[in-house]
Every structure is written in structure tokens, then in C-alpha cells.
Amino acid sequence: MRPWSFRGLLILLTVGLVLATVVALEVSTYAQLRRLSREEARARAAREAARVLERFDGRLPLQPPVSPTALQEEVALWSSDHTRHPLAARLVLAQEIEARFAEERAGLWREALAGAAGDSILPGSGDAQAVAPLRGADGEVLAVVEVTIASTEVLRPVRRFLARTARTAAIVVAVALLLSILLGRRLARPVAELARRAAAMGEGDLRSPLPLEGGLELRALAGSLDQMRRERAAAEGELAGKRDELAAVLGGIAEGVYAVDRDRRVLYLNPPAARMLGVDAVSAVGRFCGELLRPRAELGVLPCEERCPILEARFRGPTRVMERLGMPGSASGERTVVLRSSPPAAGIQVQVMRDESAVEAAHRARDLVVADLAHELQTPLAAQAAALELLRDRLGESDPELAVLAASAESGTMRLRRLIDNLLESIRIESGQVSLRKLPVELDEVLEEASEMTRPLLGQRRQELESTLPFPLPALVGDPQRLVQVFVNLLSNASKFAP
Structure with a gap:
């Protein structure tokens, strides 16, 4: 996944903040406007109901006892003049109220029958409703005036507001997007340039200075990075000088020097070692040291597998061994070298190799x-x-x-x-x-033969040899001739230093 750029994040943050602000304002204003619209609708319905009462002067022009027929004619005459869109006004007889209207309106209608006017918003449809009582000549409530305003009329101002707000929000977002793009380009240009120069510095370009552009924080960051660049350039220059000195020293000595890591893979090979092994110093880096040295096996076992001087130096300290290395290009086919291995330091282990082929010859x-x-x-x-x-x-x-x-x-x-x-x-x-032979050995015969061989020497010095052997002697297996030679040397040394 591609990471976000600084400019993209700035644009996204700006547009997000603007959108969040606009949405929050719209939601708050919409709620207040909806509430005000409903209150206004209820007040309007109440005013219309009041106008109806003004027409009749608060009373029906009928005297009790009122006949239903006369009352219906009066209602029909009134309704023909007061039913218009989006207002709906009607006159309901008192005796029809309880039978015709639902329970949710019963409270408002009961208040009207009791002689009190009222208004409300219907829960289901959202229409605004107002009722007012009409009394007869004797003051008795004969009918109730109902004025209803449809919900579409109630929410019409809200819809107009939403349309205007949507247009305004689109304009605001477009302007914010344009400004954020311009601002992001201005702010991101020095950041992008600094990032490019930092990447070049990480790849080894330490000559070009870093640009000091942008705000105070960006300038401080660029200054710190440029200071680090100068210090690193100085350190690498000093390190390169020491490396050249070390290469000159290692190239001028006669011994071959090579370094290995923990896996015994070559990290460095000086020119004498490369000539001694017949390999290229650059291509030898990373290869296993046993592949380069090609040591001869002893008793069928390679030194790399058992008694490796590199491994022994890790646990026992500096080691010195003599090995015969296979050299296919040489006249004898092998080269005798003395290897000195040092203990590892910082994960690097150094070996010094001296060619002993001429000395061995x-x-x-x-x-x-x-x-x-x-x-x-x-x-x-x-x-x-x-x-x-x-x-x-x-x-x-x-x-x-x-x-x-x-x-x-x-x-x-x-x-x-x-x-x-x-x-x-x-x-x-x-x-x-x-080579040692393994034969049954009679120890008394070995001692007797050694005594016979040293008797003239002892006699010349007027010395006597006395031997006392246990009986029976244990059975031994060994090389009789070597044992006789050992005892002769012991007796000769004893005679030499005896009185």
C-alpha cells in the first residue's frame, strides 16, 4: 500500500474539517428549524381556528333545542367557504366526536368539548392540528372547529433551507479544496525536497547540502540533518583514510590475512592471501573459508568438520596449527601453511596464514x-x-x-x-x-633386553642395575621394539645423572 504524502494528508485534513463543520452546522440548524417550523405550523393552525370563531363570533346562530338537520346545514354552509389547500378546516358536531376520532386525538377533542382550545402535531403524519369549541346561544358546546395543516406545508421551509445549505456547502467545500491544494503545494514543496535530499544522503550522497526552506520547524530539521551530513561525511572520510592505511599495511606484509564471520564466511582477504590461495579477493567475500582453503583430510576427516582452528580459538583462545591445503594449480598440488587464529571481536575473527611450503621442502x-x-x-x-x-x-x-x-x-x-x-x-x-605395532608383550623380556643393551654403559661407570618385578606380570599389548627403546633411553638418562 502506497503511503500518503504530506500534501495529500493536508488536503484530506482540511476538507474533512470543513465538511465536519458544515455537517455539524446543518444538523444543528436543521433541528432548530424543524422545531420552529412545527411551532409555527401549530400557531398558524391556532390562528385559523381563531378566525373561524370570529366568523361565528364564538357561537353558532342556533337556539336550543338544536335539530341535527339545522346544524348540518350550517356546517355545510361554513365548510364550503373554509376548506382550501394546504389548510383543511371542518366543523364537527359534539355528538360525533367520541365515535369518529382515534384515541390519540381524544385528549385534544375532550379539551375542546370541555370548552378549551388547543393545538398539537399529529404523531403519525406530522400534520399540525388546532381545535376550538363553538358554543350555542346558551353557551353549550355544540361543535368543534378543526384546522389541519399538512406536513408537507410544515416542512417546506426546512426543505428550502436544506437545498440552500447543500449549495452553500458544495461551494464552501470546493473553495476549501482549492485553498488546501494551493496551501498544500506551498507547504509540501520544501518537505518533498527535504525528503528527496535525505533519501539521497541515505544512499551515500554526502556532498550536496540540504535546502533550508519552509517554516521555522522545517528549517530547524533541515539544519539538523545537514549538520549530521557534515559529521557523517567527516567520519566516513576519516574511516576511508584508516581503511586505506590498513589495506596498505595488510597488503605489504608477507603473511596472508583473512577475516570471517560467525558462520566462517570470508569478510576480507588481503592480496597475499588471495595469491596464496589462487582466488580473487573480491569474489572470495561471502564464501565459506573451507571452500577457499581446501584443507587436506587427516584420517578421512576434514579439519573444517573436526578440530577447526577457528572454532577452537572461540573457546580456547589463540590457536596455531599447520595444515596442508590443496592447490590444483601448483606443481606439488598442495601447499603447507601455518594458521594462527585469534578469538572473535565484534563478530569478526581474523586468521593469519604463513606459507611454509619452502620451509617444509x-x-x-x-x-x-x-x-x-x-x-x-x-x-x-x-x-x-x-x-x-x-x-x-x-x-x-x-x-x-x-x-x-x-x-x-x-x-x-x-x-x-x-x-x-x-x-x-x-x-x-x-x-x-x-607406525606402532600391536603385539603381545612380555614385560620381563623387554626389561632384560634393555638391561643387556645398557650393561656396557653401566659397567664403564661402575654402576649396577637391580630390578625387582612382581609375579605374575600383567599381559600387555604394544610394540616391543618401541618399548625396549623407551626403557633404554630411561636407563641411559638414569646412568647419566646417577653418581
């Missing part, structure tokens, strides 16, 4: 070199350890000094092998190639 190259070197060292160390063990066994009691030297060399070889094993294990852990 360097780490992989380093790990390959170290792994190859470790494998190359394992073979001679294994042969050296076997030779030292054989030498130590053959020397026995024959040459204690050489046996001590052989034990020392064997201990150094064992430490070197353990360092190489730990280095290979750390490389496997960093590359995600760690």
Missing part, C-alpha cells in the same frame, strides 16, 4: 639426507658392535686392560647407535610416518 630434503646418512652409518656400526662384542668375549680374563678398552668402545658404539635410532625416529615423527 627444505625440512624434507634435510630429513632425506639425514635418513640416508643414518642408514649408511648403521651398517658399519652394527659390524663394529659385533666385532667389539666378540673381542670382549675372547679377551675374557687374559687381558683385563684390553677388556676394559673393548667394553668402553662397545659402550660408545651403543650410544652412537641409539642416537642414530632416535634421529631416525624423530624424522619419522615429523614426516608423519610413525
Whole structure:
């Protein structure tokens, strides 16, 4: 539904007030005129009845005893002279009154028979009626004069008034409508112009000033809106400057920065992030961040579905994770990045993304070199350890000094092998190639093997290992080789820091 304009409302209000005033005056005047017309009709009927009485001088020219025939002749003679439109005058004999007239007239007729004149308005027809008694020579009421004025004659002045009033009201309404149109156009023009400029200001036009036209109130309103326009223009100018500064800062850093809302939809993407992801910064706004980053699934589960760094930062504070993102256009098909997520502020959450692909490639190259070197060292160390063990066994009691030297060399070889094993294990852990076997484990065998491997080290430092195990030992499931390595590391550290 289209809203009313200011000019339309003004015209409608003016015409409505004029119509209401005219109608109220007409209703009030009509009621008073109707009442006066009825009173005038009653008075006129009474005057006509009085004229009849003057003709007869208040008495019939008959002496009692009056014969009905003589009375009827007198009535007929009188009626021929006094019945004319719109007046109706007649003479009714006293003996006919009770039998001929209805109950609503009985009161007025009874008063006339009692010798009193009267007048009234008939309820049904609205006619004005007046009655007057005519007496005989002896003063007895012989007949009653009735004068009736029709209702059409009674209300004729009212109808003339209504016709004149309708013409006057039409003229008044037409004049009021014309004046309201002219006045509304004059008053509505500055209001419409102010509304148009306010709408333009709401759409972003803050350069054009608002017109200061109209009355005092309208000028005050326009002045307030223009002041608000200037303040908003200044604030938007300052905001645009800060936005440009922020865009320059974010565009000059090497890391990619993007912001998301509560639904993890992108609100902002700086140029490095757009280049890193291979997307357009403008078209990326509004898209789900998982569609842009394309993270690789781990164990069949996408990071967006479980352990999302954005969601974790909302509840646990700042987070830092490393993810592999799918890059169809790159040579390797993926990119390794480090994501740092901050908690949300004002409904916006910022993520900083650093490309670690080159670093990751360097780490992989380093790990390959170290792994190859470790494998190359394992073979001679294994042969050296076997030779030292054989030498130590053959020397026995024959040459204690050489046996001590052989034990020392064997201990150094064992430490070197353990360092190489730990280095290979750390490389496997960093590359995600760690695999654990689940086998039944005899804990006493694991401890015995670890003790045998650390015995040369303990003997060199003149340390002894005592172990007390409960019986029976619980059944375990695990990786025996990893468990032996764990106990060897524990015993080596204990030997290192023991007296």
C-alpha cells in the first residue's frame, strides 16, 4: 500500500474539517428549524381556528333545542367557504366526536368539548392540528372547529433551507479544496525536497547540502540533518583514510590475512592471501573459508568438520596449527601453511596464514639426507658392535686392560647407535610416518633386553642395575621394539645423572 504524502494528508485534513463543520452546522440548524417550523405550523393552525370563531363570533346562530338537520346545514354552509389547500378546516358536531376520532386525538377533542382550545402535531403524519369549541346561544358546546395543516406545508421551509445549505456547502467545500491544494503545494514543496535530499544522503550522497526552506520547524530539521551530513561525511572520510592505511599495511606484509564471520564466511582477504590461495579477493567475500582453503583430510576427516582452528580459538583462545591445503594449480598440488587464529571481536575473527611450503621442502630434503646418512652409518656400526662384542668375549680374563678398552668402545658404539635410532625416529615423527605395532608383550623380556643393551654403559661407570618385578606380570599389548627403546633411553638418562 502506497503511503500518503504530506500534501495529500493536508488536503484530506482540511476538507474533512470543513465538511465536519458544515455537517455539524446543518444538523444543528436543521433541528432548530424543524422545531420552529412545527411551532409555527401549530400557531398558524391556532390562528385559523381563531378566525373561524370570529366568523361565528364564538357561537353558532342556533337556539336550543338544536335539530341535527339545522346544524348540518350550517356546517355545510361554513365548510364550503373554509376548506382550501394546504389548510383543511371542518366543523364537527359534539355528538360525533367520541365515535369518529382515534384515541390519540381524544385528549385534544375532550379539551375542546370541555370548552378549551388547543393545538398539537399529529404523531403519525406530522400534520399540525388546532381545535376550538363553538358554543350555542346558551353557551353549550355544540361543535368543534378543526384546522389541519399538512406536513408537507410544515416542512417546506426546512426543505428550502436544506437545498440552500447543500449549495452553500458544495461551494464552501470546493473553495476549501482549492485553498488546501494551493496551501498544500506551498507547504509540501520544501518537505518533498527535504525528503528527496535525505533519501539521497541515505544512499551515500554526502556532498550536496540540504535546502533550508519552509517554516521555522522545517528549517530547524533541515539544519539538523545537514549538520549530521557534515559529521557523517567527516567520519566516513576519516574511516576511508584508516581503511586505506590498513589495506596498505595488510597488503605489504608477507603473511596472508583473512577475516570471517560467525558462520566462517570470508569478510576480507588481503592480496597475499588471495595469491596464496589462487582466488580473487573480491569474489572470495561471502564464501565459506573451507571452500577457499581446501584443507587436506587427516584420517578421512576434514579439519573444517573436526578440530577447526577457528572454532577452537572461540573457546580456547589463540590457536596455531599447520595444515596442508590443496592447490590444483601448483606443481606439488598442495601447499603447507601455518594458521594462527585469534578469538572473535565484534563478530569478526581474523586468521593469519604463513606459507611454509619452502620451509617444509627444505625440512624434507634435510630429513632425506639425514635418513640416508643414518642408514649408511648403521651398517658399519652394527659390524663394529659385533666385532667389539666378540673381542670382549675372547679377551675374557687374559687381558683385563684390553677388556676394559673393548667394553668402553662397545659402550660408545651403543650410544652412537641409539642416537642414530632416535634421529631416525624423530624424522619419522615429523614426516608423519610413525607406525606402532600391536603385539603381545612380555614385560620381563623387554626389561632384560634393555638391561643387556645398557650393561656396557653401566659397567664403564661402575654402576649396577637391580630390578625387582612382581609375579605374575600383567599381559600387555604394544610394540616391543618401541618399548625396549623407551626403557633404554630411561636407563641411559638414569646412568647419566646417577653418581
